[in-house]
Amino acid sequence: MTTTVCRQCNADTELNRLGRVEGEDSGIHVAIEGLPTLDCTNGHKRFPTPEFPLQFIEQMMQSDGLITAEPAVEKGLFRKRSHCPSCGKELPGETTARSSHRVEVSLPENEPVAVELAVPVFRCPGCNRETTLSKTGVSRGVMQAVANAFRSADIPPG
Numbered sequence: 001m002t003t004t005v006c007r008q009c010n011a012d013t014e015l016n017r018l019g020r021v022e023g024e025d026s027g028i029h030v031a032i033e034g035l036p037t038l039d040c041t042n043g044h045k046r047f048p049t050p051e052f053p054l055q056f057i058e059q060m061m062q063s064d065g066l067i068t069a070e071p072a073v074e075k076g077l078f079r080k081r082s083h084c085p086s087c088g089k090e091l092p093g094e095t096t097a098r099s100s101h102r103v104e105v106s107l108p109e110n111e112p113v114a115v116e117l118a119v120p121v122f123r124c125p126g127c128n129r130e131t132t133l134s135k136t137g138v139s140r141g142v143m144q145a146v147a148n149a150f151r152s153a154d155i156p157p158g
């Protein structure tokens with residue numbers, strides 16, 4: 001039997017679902033709707049479990065169709081440059097284009113959460129393929145964008 005009192009003030013909590021929260025980092029934008037939170041009568045919020053934020057991000061990154069552009073290949077030791085994954089040509093350094101997708105992230109013991117993720121896309125000047133940041137660039141940016149979204153809703157991480 002788990003007790004559901006607020007960790008900050010010991011008031012009773014109630015399971016709630018958050019409205020839309022948004023965050024941005026490295027040109028990546030995320031919007032999340034329906035995150036489960038435990039809200040206390042004095043307005044403090046937290047996630048149902050300390051593991052929840054990480055589980056959510058892992059589950060979200062595994063969702064089919066969330067990111068369709070191919071990750072760029074990074075080369076260079078000191079100054080990293082992005083290259084096309086299929087023809088190897090260097091990609092333009094800047095872009096204003098984004099590719100955006102919406103998915104439902106299913107979570108154990110919780111209702112699915114809707115996620116919209118927009119990532120910057122680059123058009124390869126060689127073969128016209130649509131690419132995005134490198135794999136590490138994407139996962140780092142997504143983690144930070146999601147953390148910013150959590151912070152905007154006043155939820156302490158973990």
Ligand SMILES: [Zn+2]
Pocket residue numbers: 006007008009010011040041042043044
């Ligand atoms: Zn409280």
Ligand SMILES: [Zn+2]
Pocket residue numbers: 084085086087088089124125126127128129
């Ligand atoms: Zn190419």
